[in-house]
Amino acid sequence: xxxxxxxxxxxxxxxxxxxxxxxxxxxxxxxxxxxxxxxxxxxxxxxxxxxxxxxxxxxxxxxxxxxxxxxxxxxxxxxxxxxxxxxxxxxxxxxxxxxxxxxxxxxxxxxxxxxxxxxxxxxxxxxxxxxxxxxxxxxxxxxxxxxxxxxxxxxxxxxxxxxxxxxxxxxxxxxxxxxxxxxxxxxxxxxxxxxxxxxxxxxxxxxxxxxxxxxxxxxxxxxxxxxxxxxxxxxxxxxxxxxxxxxxxxxxxxxxxxxxxxxxxxxxxxxxxxxxxxxxxxxxxxxxxxxxxxxxxxx
Amino acid sequence: xxxxxxxxxxxxxxxxxxxxxxxxxxxxxxxxxxxxxxxxxxxxxxxxxxxxxxxxxxxxxxxxxxxxxxxxxxxxxxxxxxxxxxxxxxxxxxxxxxxxxxxxxxxxxxxxxxxxxxxxxxxxxxxxxxxxxxxxxxxxxxxxxxxxxxxxxxxxxxxxxxxxxxxxxxxxxxxxxxxxxxxxxxxxxxxxxxxxxxxxxxxxxxxxxxxxxxxxxxxxxxxxxxxxxxxxxxxxxxxxxxxxxxxxxxxxxxxxxxxxxxxxxxxxxxxxxxxxxxxxxxxxxxxxxxxxxxxxxxxxxxxxxxxxxxxxxxxxxxxxxxxxxxxxxxxxxxxxxxxxxxxxxxxxxxxxxxxxxxxxxxxxxxxxxxxxxxxxxxxxxxxxxxxxxxxxxxxxxxxxxxxxxxxxxxxxxx
Numbered sequence: 276x277x278x279x280x281x282x283x284x285x286x287x288x289x290x291x292x293x294x295x296x297x298x299x300x301x302x303x304x305x306x307x308x309x310x311x312x313x314x315x316x317x318x319x320x321x322x323x324x325x326x327x328x329x330x331x332x333x334x335x336x337x338x339x340x341x342x343x344x345x346x347x348x349x350x351x352x353x354x355x356x357x358x359x360x361x362x363x364x365x366x367x368x369x370x371x372x373x374x375x376x377x378x379x380x381x382x383x384x385x386x387x388x389x390x391x392x393x394x395x396x397x398x399x400x401x402x403x404x405x406x407x408x409x410x411x412x413x414x415x416x417x418x419x420x421x422x423x424x425x426x427x428x429x430x431x432x433x434x435x436x437x438x439x440x441x442x443x444x445x446x447x448x449x450x451x452x453x454x455x456x457x458x459x460x461x462x463x464x465x466x467x468x469x470x471x472x473x474x475x476x477x478x479x480x481x482x483x484x485x486x487x488x489x490x491x492x493x494x495x496x497x498x499x500x501x502x503x504x505x506x507x508x509x510x511x512x513x514x515x516x517x518x519x520x521x522x523x524x525x526x527x528x529x530x531x532x533x534x535x536x537x538x539x540x541x542x543x544x545x546x547x548x549x550x551x552x553x554x555x556x557x558x559x560x561x562x563x564x565x566x567x568x569x570x571x572x573x574x
Numbered sequence: 575x576x577x578x579x580x581x582x583x584x585x586x587x588x589x590x591x592x593x594x595x596x597x598x599x600x601x602x603x604x605x606x607x608x609x610x611x612x613x614x615x616x617x618x619x620x621x622x623x624x625x626x627x628x629x630x631x632x633x634x635x636x637x638x639x640x641x642x643x644x645x646x647x648x649x650x651x652x653x654x655x656x657x658x659x660x661x662x663x664x665x666x667x668x669x670x671x672x673x674x675x676x677x678x679x680x681x682x683x684x685x686x687x688x689x690x691x692x693x694x695x696x697x698x699x700x701x702x703x704x705x706x707x708x709x710x711x712x713x714x715x716x717x718x719x720x721x722x723x724x725x726x727x728x729x730x731x732x733x734x735x736x737x738x739x740x741x742x743x744x745x746x747x748x749x750x751x752x753x754x755x756x757x758x759x760x761x762x763x764x765x766x767x768x769x770x771x772x773x774x775x776x777x778x779x780x781x782x783x784x785x786x787x788x789x790x791x792x793x794x795x796x797x798x799x800x801x802x803x804x805x806x807x808x809x810x811x812x813x814x815x816x817x818x819x820x821x822x823x824x825x826x827x828x829x830x831x832x833x834x835x836x837x838x839x840x841x842x843x844x845x846x847x848x849x850x851x852x853x854x855x856x857x858x859x860x861x862x863x864x865x866x867x868x869x870x871x872x873x874x875x876x877x878x879x880x881x882x883x884x885x886x887x888x889x890x891x892x893x894x895x896x897x898x899x900x901x902x903x904x905x906x907x908x909x910x911x912x913x914x915x916x917x918x919x920x921x922x923x924x925x926x927x928x929x930x931x932x933x934x935x936x937x938x939x940x941x942x943x944x945x946x947x948x949x950x951x952x953x954x955x956x957x958x959x960x961x962x963x964x965x966x967x968x969x970x971x972x973x974x975x976x977x978x979x980x981x982x983x984x985x986x987x988x
Contacts, residue, residue: 292750294673296658297666316698323695327686401681402699403658568661571654572589 304564309405316404320412325419339423343379347371354502363504365535366435372428374501377530380421381463381523382492387413388471389488391563392479392570399571406567410471414464421460428534446536456533458545459526466522466552472559476566499523504531505539522548522555577670578632579751579782580656585665587626587651587806625651627806628665633784635671635750638777640793640814641786642821643803649786652803653677653755656784671750671782674700678755680740685729689720689739692728696743710746717772718742738765745772752776752783770796790818790888815967819887819926822947830855832929832948836870836910841878841942843933844870844910848949855951859922859958859972865895865915865949869933875905877936880913884920885928885946892922892970898936921972922953924964 310317329335350371354360362370388410392399395409435441446452478484498521500507505528508515518524525548531538626648633639643649654660656667657675682699683692693714697707707714715721718739720731728736754773773796777783787793793800793814800817802810802824810820832846845868851861865882877899884893895915904911929949933942955964958972 292670292672294658294669295666296655296662296669298661298664313698313701315702315704318704319695319698323684323687323691326691327684330686398682398699400654400659401678402675404699404701571660 299568305407305560306405310407310411313404313408317408317412317415320408321416324412324416336423339420340427343372343375343424344427346375350375350502360503361507363506363531363535363537365537366439366441369428369431369435369441369535370504370531371502372424372431373531373534374527376421376424376428376534377459377463377523377527378496378499378501379424380417380460381467382496383420384413384417384464384467385471385474386488386492387417388467389474389478390485391471391475392566393482393485396571407563410468410475410563413471414468432534447532452533455529455540459529459533462526462545462549462552463523465556466526469552469556469559472563473555476559476562476570479566479570495521495523499527500531501527519544519547520551522551524548578668579635579637579670580631580633580784581668581670582629582631582656583666583668585626585629585652585655585667586624586663587648587655587660588663589623589625624806626655626662629803629806629808631801631808631811633782635782636777636780637799638783638785638797640797640800640817641784641803642788642790642793642800642817644821644824647803648806649803650755651806653753653784653786656753669751672701672748673751673753674744674747674749675753676744676755677753679737679744683728683736683740686727688727689715689724689731693724693739693743696740697747700744700747701749702747706748707743714739714742714746717745717768734765741765741769745769745776750781752781754783755786756788790822790890794818794888822887822889830949830951832931832945834945836872838872841869841871841875841905841933841935843931843943843945844868846882846929846931846945846948848929848951850951852954855949857920857922857951857953859924859953859955860919863917863920865917865929867913867915867931868910869905869913870910871905871908873908875935876903878905878911879932879934879936881932881934882915883930883932884922885930886970887926890970891930892927893917893920923969923972924953924955924966926950926952 329338332338334341347368351367354371355362355367365373391406391409399406447455474484474488478488498517500518505518505524508518525540525545528538528540529545532540629648629652641649641652651660653675654677655662656669657673657677659677680696682696684695687695690711693711694704694707698704715724718735718741720735720739723731723735728739731739770792773783773785777796783796785793785797797814800810800812800814801808802817802820804824810817812820830848832843834842834844836842836844845866847866848855849864849866850857851863852858857863867880867882869878869880871878879896879898881894881896883891883895885891895917897913897915899905904913927950928947930944930946931948932944934940935942958964
């Protein structure tokens, strides 16, 4: 008897957990507080994704370094030796690796976020937690790979600085470079979250998009100045608008300016890219919060 | 009654039939186009399915409530809404407390991670803080009995070990409300009883439990109240024994005689009837009982096997009456065979019973048919006197014991 009294007593003294479940209204509903409450789960996801990615492989985390190096080698042959694309007077290896720094993160994070509802369908069907935990953990988890790639780039950069004429070229001050790099990386993250969430919501409903996504990512890669400099496309060219409207152009060019000291980056380009990115983020979060409510019913 | 800890008001969930399963873009565009042309939607679309319709109930803190119902009655939908996995179409549910919902054991287990890593991952998925898991880690591992393998990847575990570890994590969740869905149907018998023990200690500690199960045994031992769902609505909200009776009746015939047309392509049971000692399917404990089964075979059936089970209200089989064709050749030719089973003195206890009949063949271990919940009858204790009233549920089976007594006189006081 005393037990029931105790429990009813504690029930009334702790009304801080009151969950009301009803058909939700409203447009943009990001459960910030709840996301904070689930921060431990967020870190668990980050750890899980990182530590399981290369388990049961011979080389393990070395792949984080080897993969971009191998891709750089391929690019050097295909785009440098065969297609003779210019590299803004930067050693080709350095140029491609720098481009890959900005692109690899985006091209791994965005599709991963886009698959949130499909790859976690089973989990989402069995238990509740703020669904945004998954995209956010991807966003942060992939930074580890980026850091390793950045270290690889630094090693290569030092080599070129010491042993080649690249060392004599003037750069921009290191604090400007750091600020430029960080803001560009931040924009890439926000963009990956926005586009990823938008596609996640759509893929949850229309599985067709799963098959389109790799193609879109591929096209996007060629539309972004990764294997070629933006300077190659003259401002009067027919396709210049694609580069301008593409929100990945500005961060790719910014990272080149920051790390290589030369690119066609302008503040206006960055401002436009940020504007598009913020709009995509708002649209993405809206679509995601709409989808998470009932996506389980169709998944 | 204090403020309800779970309060469900007019909860409704509607599914559109045919769109369960991801659609293609083209289908949706076509539907959008179609809707626009019809101009205004039809009032009650036949393509709609109401998984829950205006369901309301309230649960007080500390109550252990069972939810039972047939498949498709809305149990899973209710759990999914209360666990916040999906949203209701209308209505509202208020939960006043931290919720632990266990719709499955081991959700989110990653096979490549070790037991230790999975405890932390799974705990976090269930909503536990890292510090909380770390504090109870040893307890969890001890409960799961996997101490030796805790640093081995889970993929090398046996399925029993995986389930034990997963349940152990869930069982150590501190929450005011527990929502549990038939997770006890897994694991070996010893572990199941351990889980049940854990559940009832959780209940005794004053936590609120909402428990969905098909296992009437665990529902009746664990819960203090039961909600019976049928067609998305609550048909009964009462104490477990009554609710279980209602649920079982939903599944059972009230006809005293079972009969079915013979199947043209397979052996089948065509008739089952029961001769009780009293009229109206009332049977006196200890009196002879006769069960008649007719079996039809479209082709000769060698080594036929017919077995009858007498099953009680809780769905527990009490008596097994097997018949094996050991060369008699009861169905040597196509046709119908009547089998009569006379039980001279069945000592079933007071209560309601049903029959369950199986038809199989020993050759090749073929199973043809099982009919369940047929030929209901009541057993009365009339004629078996004792100076104490017979009460339901005291036992399943009565026996005449031969008692002998011997007095050991007390030692004389010094």
